[in-house]
Amino acid sequence: MATASKAPTRGSGGIPVEKLRWMYETMYRIRRFEETMLEQTFKGNSMGVTHPSDGQEAGPTGICAHLTEKDWIGSTHRGHGHCIAKGLDTKGMMAEIMGRSTGQCKGKGGSMHIADFSKGMLGANAIVGASIPLAVGAALTSKYQHREKESVAVAFFGDGATSQGVLHESMNLASIWKLPVIFACENNQYAEATPSWYAVSANDISARAEGYSMPGVQVDGMDVFAVYEAAGEAVKRARNGEGPTLLELKTYRYHGHFHADVPEKYRTKAEEAEYHARDPIKGFEKRVTSDKSMTEAELKHTRDAIEKEMLEAVEFGLSSPMPALEQLYADVYVNYSNPPQGLR
């Protein structure tokens, strides 16, 4: 805006209306991207395994609402929501999942390795827990360069990763070095098919924070307002040089572990219904319209625009060329003399 800045109009939860619009758009984009991506996967247009995150939209949205492109996030195999919340282009994402040369990673990474370094997105990572120290490293860069105010890092991971040693090593490092990092555990309560009540010894994952001398906060991960508030505190601490925070977002994935998984084999219908009744998007719509922060017409306008965007993303992916075969050999190294090209 060209005019002098004035206080933003605030709506639900005291959040600026502009931000509320972004939050709705982001959550709805994630939801529709996952549904559209699944359709395309089942049509055979995806080239591999995909892990949908619908149901979990409030986490990445409520956290990334506090970030800019100078902040970094690390992500997981279930990473589409993180990508979208960090501002990645859905065309490039869809084309990547379709393995096309126009994909975000030239069709060489796929659903589990989408990254955009220009947007501060360190990459989805298919080894459970493996991206957590990368986020710690990004925070180390920030602190090393005295840029904590403008650049913090968020490590997204699931409840499954809390059983990995590298999480505990990363939390310890971040704590002793007071790094600007937020450990964001999206506790969707199932690591593949294994329930967290079986696999995690702590009653609350947020309680793990105490052992590493950092605040641990448990939040309703189906409520973007609750996530936004808790993440705001954590990001503020990080920017102020006060060190890391562990956030536990209690959430639920609507689909199975991966596209062809049948969660009914290990989850009850009643449990699924309980979480669908607390749907983060429906809950948001209800709240912003009942307190008149946004109108139903505005919401519909956003939804319509995203439907159009999804059609365009699919069309872009399907009409994009496959990578040239030379791409097999490209970008292993910055430079390397005389690499063996496969012996035939």
Next chain:
Amino acid sequence: MTTTAAAPQTPPELANASEYGPGSPLGPGYGVAGEFVRYRDAFNHTLRDELRHDPNVLIMGEDISGGFDKETKKPLDAWGGPFAATKGLVQEFGPERIRDCPISEAGFLGAAVGAALTGLRPVVDLMYFDFVTVAFDQLLSNAAKSRYMFGGQTKVPLTMFARSGAGTGHAAQHSESFYSILAHIPGIKVVVPSDPYSVRGLLAASIRDDDPVFVVNDKKLINLTGFVPAQNYTIELGKGRYMRRGKDVTLIGMSYTSVVCQKAAEELAKEGVDAEVIDMLSLSPLDEHIILESVTKTNRVVIVDEDTPRAGMAAEIAAVIADKAFDSLDAPIKRVTGPHTPVPYNKGLETAFMPQPADVIATTRRLLGIA
């Protein structure tokens, strides 16, 4: 040997220093200014110079300064790193850049990869080479693959180093030489400097390189003395060198076995056998040119590696020769390696584990049909 774009100029008298033997600038006479230093000092001085050269270079590892004063919280530099590799650096560069880490290899190697992805040039000391397995996922899944799987949009300017090798009584879990495991990984480079001159040039080149490089230091080399030119230089990654010219047989060494090969060649010379000695220096990239150039001339080859034999570097080099120089061979390709065992503790057993000059001599004699 060449310089990289950002590297200091190599003096013209060193331009042909891949010839290491008599008559070369690094042979007797030493036509350049320099000094005799230990391998460990050459390593330390290179780290110091690279830290001075680029403010984004930092070193991470366990006890790389070592010890903190409880009152002032200041580092004590009580160890100065394993084998004093980083001694004295914390005084000049401070604890932010000489960053002592908890015993947490996966955590701090992963953090170093994250730092490399976001603009720093970390150098990670993994102490003993065996410890790379504790951090292996970060090396394999993140350091090696990020550039490729993200479609070339990033680079990982990371240097790792650790001490390999048997011979010091460190037993099975502190004596590994399995650099073949690292050379196997697309996305990682591996160098094995064998003397003060090469450790200086290869370490500087590794830190300035934009890819992840693992610098393997055999413990048996660390206190050896050698000539190092005064002027800074780099050695191109992926280039081997001739340590000795000969016509009867090629002896190929890497890391400490380059020293073993030279000793064997000196003894063989007394018997009238003129052996050529190649020091690989880099294992990935691998200098196939120098291997083939020598073997097509001598027609016989003995590859010497301290690592265990199955799927090791000696096997890889033998495969290159069999594939590309088969018609030049007058005899089978021979390997002298450690046995398919862990490294034993007992001094006699440990010595038997390691390829010795006598083993190389015996194998070479058999190859040449000398009784």
